[in-house]
Amino acid sequence: MARLAGKVALITGGASGIGEATVRLFVEEGAAVVIADIQDDRGRKLAAELGKRTAYVHADVSREADVSAAIAETVTRFGRLDCLFNNAGYGGVLGAIEEISVAGFDETLGVLLRGVFLGMKHAAPVMKRQASGSIISTASVAGLRTGNGPHVYSAAKAAVIHLTRSVAMELGESGVRVNCICPGGIATPIFGKGLGMSPEQADTTIPLMKGVLEHLQPIQRPGEPLDIAQAALWLASDESSFVNGHALVVDGGLIGGRLWSEVKQRRAMLRAALGLDAQ
Numbered sequence: 550m551a552r553l554a555g556k557v558a559l560i561t562g563g564a565s566g567i568g569e570a571t572v573r574l575f576v577e578e579g580a581a582v583v584i585a586d587i588q589d590d591r592g593r594k595l596a597a598e599l600g601k602r603t604a605y606v607h608a609d610v611s612r613e614a615d616v617s618a619a620i621a622e623t624v625t626r627f628g629r630l631d632c633l634f635n636n637a638g639y640g641g642v643l644g645a646i647e648e649i650s651v652a653g654f655d656e657t658l659g660v661l662l663r664g665v666f667l668g669m670k671h672a673a674p675v676m677k678r679q680a681s682g683s684i685i686s687t688a689s690v691a692g693l694r695t696g697n698g699p700h701v702y703s704a705a706k707a708a709v710i711h712l713t714r715s716v717a718m719e720l721g722e723s724g725v726r727v728n729c730i731c732p733g734g735i736a737t738p739i740f741g742k743g744l745g746m747s748p749e750q751a752d753t754t755i756p757l758m759k760g761v762l763e764h765l766q767p768i769q770r771p772g773e774p775l776d777i778a779q780a781a782l783w784l785a786s787d788e789s790s791f792v793n794g795h796a797l798v799v800d801g802g803l804i805g806g807r808l809w810s811e812v813k814q815r816r817a818m819l820r821a822a823l824g825l826d827a828q
C-alpha cells in the first residue's frame with residue numbers, strides 16, 4: 550500500500566514509542582520522513598535502518614530555533630511539508646499540587662504545549678504556501694478526563710486539544726487541516742521514564758506495561774504504538790481530507806466510563822449491602 554505516496558512528513562519524538570511506530574508506518578506507506586528528537590543515537594539508528602527517504606534531526610521541541618530548523622531542514626531535503634506530527638512528549642512534573650515547582654510546571658508546558666504551538670507556528674507558513682497540509686498533535690485522554698495523568702500533563706494535553714480546534718479554524722481556510730489524537734494507555738517506555746528509569750531500562754518494562762494496561766479498557770488488550778500510528782496515517786492521508794479540528798480518541802473505550810465487569814461487581818455489592826441475596 551502507498552497511502553502517503555509522494556508526501557513528506559516531520560515526526561517529533563520519532564525515535565521511540567508512538568513516534569517510532571509512526572515513522573515506520575509512514576515510510577512503509579510511501580512517505581519521506583524526517584525524525585526529530587533529542588535521543589540522537591536512537592533517531593540516527595532508525596533513520597539509517599529505514600534508508601534514504603528518512604533523515605534524523607536533533608530538535609528539542611521546547612526551543613523555537615530547533616523547531617524552525619527542523620521544518621526548514623525537511624523542506625530543504627525533501628522539497629515540501631505535507632504532514633507535521635507534533636508527538637514529542639513525556640510525563641512531566643509529578644506530585645500533589647502543593648509539591649509542584651514553578652520550574653517543573655514551566656518545563657512541562659514547555660515541551661507538551663509550547664512544543665506543539667511552535668510546530669504549528671512554523672509549519673503554517675510552509676503549508677499555507679502549498680495550500681495543503683495536515684498538522685497532527687498527540688494529545689491524550691488525560692486532556693479530556695481527569696485521573697488519567699499527572700496534573701500539569703493533563704492540563705497541557707487539554708490545552709493541546711483546544712489549540713488544535715482554534716488553529717484549525719484559522720488554517721482550514723488555507724487548505725491546511727489541524728487535528729489531534731487522544732491515545733489511551735499505550736505500552737511505551739514513557740511510563741518507566743516518568744518514574745526515573747533510563748530509556749534503556751524503560752524499554753525493558755514494555756512487557757510489564759502491557760500486563761498493566763491490558764484490562765484498563767473494554768477492549769481487553771494493551772494499546773500498542775501501532776494503534777496510534779494507524780490513526781495518524783489516516784489523518785495524514787487524503788482519506789481524511791474533510792476532517793479538521795478533530796480530537797480523535799484511540800483508547801479502546803477507556804474514557805467511555807466504568808467497565809461493564811465493574812458495574813456488575815458494584816451491583817452485586819449493592820445487592821449484598823441491601824441484604825437482597827439473603828432473601
Ligand SMILES: NC(=O)c1ccc[n+]([C@@H]2O[C@H](COP(=O)([O-])OP(=O)(O)OC[C@H]3O[C@@H](n4cnc5c(N)ncnc54)[C@H](O)[C@@H]3O)[C@@H](O)[C@H]2O)c1
Pocket residue numbers: 561562563564565566567568585586587588608609610611636637638639640660687688689690731732733734735736737738739742
Ligand atoms: N504511552 C501512552 O500511554 C500515551 C498516552 C497518551 C498520550 N501519549 C503521548 O504520546 C506521545 C509519545 O509518547 P510515547 O508514549 O511514545 O513515549 P516515548 O517516551 O516512547 O516517546 C516520546 C519521544 O519524545 C521524545 N522527546 C521527549 N522530550 C522531547 C523534547 N523536548 N524534544 C524532542 N523530543 C522529545 C523522547 O526522546 C521520545 O523519543 C507523547 O506526547 C505522550 O504524551 C502517550
